[in-house]
Amino acid sequence: MSKGLQDIARELLEKGEVQVVVGWGAVKADPDRTRPILVTDPDEVGELVWNPRCVNNLAVYLTKAKSDVQALGKAAIVAKGCDVKAITGLIQEMQFSRDDLVIIGVACKGVVSDGSLWQGELTEENRDLKCRFCDVRTPRTYDHLVGEEVPPVDAEDDWKDVRELEEKTPRERWDYWQEQFERCIRCYACRQACPFCYCTRCIADKTLPRWIESGQHPRANLAWNIIRAMHLAGRCVECGECERVCPVGIPLNLLNRELAKEVAVEYGYRAGYDSEAPPPFATYREEDDQSFIR
Amino acid sequence: MEHRTLAGDGLPALIDELIKKGMRVIAPTQRNGDLAFGQVSSSAEAVLDYFLCKRSAKEIVFPRTEAILGFDRSGGEVKVEPPSMQFPETVVVGARPCDAASLPILDHIFTWDCDDELFTRRREATTVIGLTCTTADNFCFCTSVGLSPDNTAGSDILLTQLEDGQFFVEVVTDKGEKLAAELGELFREGGDESARQKAGEKARALVTRSVDVSKAKGWLDDHFDDEMWESWMTCLGCGACTFVCPTCHCFDIVDEVQGLSGHRCKNWDACTFWHFTVHASGHNPRDVQYKRYRQRILHKFRYYKDRFGVTLCTGCGRCSRHCPVGIDIAEVLETAAGSAAS
Numbered sequence: 001m002s003k004g005l006q007d008i009a010r011e012l013l014e015k016g017e018v019q020v021v022v023g024w025g026a027v028k029a030d031p032d033r034t035r036p037i038l039v040t041d042p043d044e045v046g047e048l049v050w051n052p053r054c055v056n057n058l059a060v061y062l063t064k065a066k067s068d069v070q071a072l073g074k075a076a077i078v079a080k081g082c083d084v085k086a087i088t089g090l091i092q093e094m095q096f097s098r099d100d101l102v103i104i105g106v107a108c109k110g111v112v113s114d115g116s117l118w119q120g121e122l123t124e125e126n127r128d129l130k131c132r133f134c135d136v137r138t139p140r141t142y143d144h145l146v147g148e149e150v151p152p153v154d155a156e157d158d159w160k161d162v163r164e165l166e167e168k169t170p171r172e173r174w175d176y177w178q179e180q181f182e183r184c185i186r187c188y189a190c191r192q193a194c195p196f197c198y199c200t201r202c203i204a205d206k207t208l209p210r211w212i213e214s215g216q217h218p219r220a221n222l223a224w225n226i227i228r229a230m231h232l233a234g235r236c237v238e239c240g241e242c243e244r245v246c247p248v249g250i251p252l253n254l255l256n257r258e259l260a261k262e263v264a265v266e267y268g269y270r271a272g273y274d275s276e277a278p279p280p281f282a283t284y285r286e287e288d289d290q291s292f293i294r
Numbered sequence: 295m296e297h298r299t300l301a302g303d304g305l306p307a308l309i310d311e312l313i314k315k316g317m318r319v320i321a322p323t324q325r326n327g328d329l330a331f332g333q334v335s336s337s338a339e340a341v342l343d344y345f346l347c348k349r350s351a352k353e354i355v356f357p358r359t360e361a362i363l364g365f366d367r368s369g370g371e372v373k374v375e376p377p378s379m380q381f382p383e384t385v386v387v388g389a390r391p392c393d394a395a396s397l398p399i400l401d402h403i404f405t406w407d408c409d410d411e412l413f414t415r416r417r418e419a420t421t422v423i424g425l426t427c428t429t430a431d432n433f434c435f436c437t438s439v440g441l442s443p444d445n446t447a448g449s450d451i452l453l454t455q456l457e458d459g460q461f462f463v464e465v466v467t468d469k470g471e472k473l474a475a476e477l478g479e480l481f482r483e484g485g486d487e488s489a490r491q492k493a494g495e496k497a498r499a500l501v502t503r504s505v506d507v508s509k510a511k512g513w514l515d516d517h518f519d520d521e522m523w524e525s526w527m528t529c530l531g532c533g534a535c536t537f538v539c540p541t542c543h544c545f546d547i548v549d550e551v552q553g554l555s556g557h558r559c560k561n562w563d564a565c566t567f568w569h570f571t572v573h574a575s576g577h578n579p580r581d582v583q584y585k586r587y588r589q590r591i592l593h594k595f596r597y598y599k600d601r602f603g604v605t606l607c608t609g610c611g612r613c614s615r616h617c618p619v620g621i622d623i624a625e626v627l628e629t630a631a632g633s634a635a636s
């Protein structure tokens with residue numbers, strides 16, 4: 001499978017169609033793990049791999065937050081269907097246009113983020129939550145496809161995780177999130193790994209005035225995590241990267257999905273499917289409900 | 295060094311006895327699905343059959359956030375309140391050697407040009423009972439930085455479980471001696487030294503990674519500018535590595551104000567953040583991410599070593615394990631050492 005990928009990458013680099021291929025490569029000390037690599041030399045395409053441990057959403061390297069990567073030149077990106085959702089969202093938000101990029105899509109049956117569950121193969125039990133209802137196992141747009149097309153999973157998102165949360169009383173939900181956020185160390189790995197957190201200066205880093213205290217105490221942690229979730233509402237494509245990278249295991253994607261469900265119910269919209277769609281929170285229509293403005 | 299053996303049912307009895315004596319006991323404990331160092335109210339809450347906590351033990355002496363003073367001007371003039379310097383007598387039970395060893399490394403910086411009393415007083419009030427490792431993974435490289443899975447550095451007492459299940463007790467410091475004296479009966483005189491040696495060898499064999507850190511330093515000393523750094527351009531610029539690290543110690547001083555009163559706080563900060571070096575003018579001398587990552591490596595393996603004679607790393611491997619993009623610090627050092635050779 002990785003072979004086709006390497007051939008495509010080599011050709012793109014050799015022909016000068018792109019200057020860099022953003023892909024996954026093995027972590028040397030733990031070859032069961034992969035990590036993002038930037039391949040600029042056609043002779044190094046052998047480092048590219050594609051397997052169910054290719055969890056990183058590489059779309060993050062396409063944003064202006066990672067300008068040093070863009071300085072390498074035009075990029076080809078290796079992307080799963082869910083990563084392509086992020087690319088679609090970024091195009092919709094006018095971060096770049098489709099022509100600026102070559103997408104090497106990979107047909108995907110799922111990934112395994114939790115290394116402790118990995119026994120050498122993908123199973124029903126170890127694959128990520130997002131993969132259980134995936135409708136983009138063949139990416140919705142690509143220039144080259146690695147592997148045979150994979151049909152979508154024959155099941156719709158049941159929002160089970162979100163419904164369980166909603167069944168709690170407001171007090172219980174409050175306590176639950178307080179307990180979770182309490183241990184946030186404010187490392188901002190969630191933000192740095194997120195393709196949609198590309199602000200040049202995040203509100204959390206602003207100091208004049210300081211909107212969010214940098215102290216890692218419950219008051220500030222709550223402010224940080226809620227603000228981030230709100231800034232991602234209607235934009236987050238539920239790739240789960242923030243949750244995966246959180247070093248203290250806060251279930252961030254549950255929070256994202258709570259908001260995604262609100263947006264799906266209230267606006268009939270899910271992010272990452274259509275780069276032409278008007279984004280729900282950046283669009284004004286005269287017939288919008290205004291009764292709440294007094 | 296005095297040698298003893300832990301009596302009774304071992305660790306649980308030790309923890310319960312310390313609590314009974316009125317001490318604040320900190321041990322790895324499960325909170326909301328996350329294993330972390332925290333206060334335990336009984337041995338049942340402690341998890342000592344563990345590998346490593348995700349977060350290091352540095353929080354015990356260097357909290358994530360703390361007030362260095364309080365202020366209040368609601369009455370017209372400004373009233374300043376110094377922080378409390380009363381720290382309860384604390385015993386950390388079950389710190390792994392790579393966690394324990396971070397404390398004497400941190401002593402250098404927190405007592406260097408001035409005495410950071412919040413750190414040193416906490417440190418004085420804290421006694422560390424270390425625990426020899428029984429597992430390791432590919433990211434561990436403590437043996438390359440002069441430590442080992444059964445090293446006593448930073449522990450006041452080190453416990454090593456022997457093949458027969460008994461715990462061999464090494465009393466390392468005067469503080470450890472004082473605690474041992476208080477615990478009296480729990481520490482039986484004498485211990486099977488050859489079994490201890492065997493357990494130590496077994497533990498050391500768990501660490502298979504070996505990096506020539508002094509060779510790497512030789513290279514780092516004169517390769518501030520080198521394309522090797524650019525190869526880590528994938529670094530995302532988060533603080534995951536620094537915040538889980540037992541030896542990273544940067545902090546920021548900020549005022550957190552509510553209305554007319556507030557606190558001046560010492561909050562963790564990280565050199566891997568973009569805004570760590572940004573000037574008021576907007577200029578940033580570390581303008582791209584690999585330069586920030588380079589700072590982390592150079593501070594640990596070059597500057598700190600030059601200034602204090604010790605490496606700012608215990609080889610715990612946490613930064614590599616938790617890096618979202620799989621940057622492995624031992625591999626970075628291997629690359630540096632490899633370049634030095636050629």
Ligand code: SF4
Binds near residue numbers: 083
């Ligand atoms: S969500 Fe779909 S495309 Fe993404 S990793 Fe899972 S199965 Fe693959």
Ligand code: SF4
Binds near residue numbers: 183184225247
């Ligand atoms: S990754 Fe986790 S710990 Fe880090 S800032 Fe985000 S929520 Fe907090």
Ligand code: SF4
Binds near residue numbers: 197236240243
């Ligand atoms: S799941 Fe997390 S990382 Fe992915 S788009 Fe949503 S907020 Fe960003």
Ligand code: SF4
Binds near residue numbers: 530616617618620
């Ligand atoms: S090395 Fe990894 S953990 Fe550290 S700042 Fe870079 S991406 Fe984050």
Ligand code: SF4
Binds near residue numbers: 538613
């Ligand atoms: S730099 Fe990495 S390996 Fe060294 S002490 Fe810090 S977290 Fe552990």
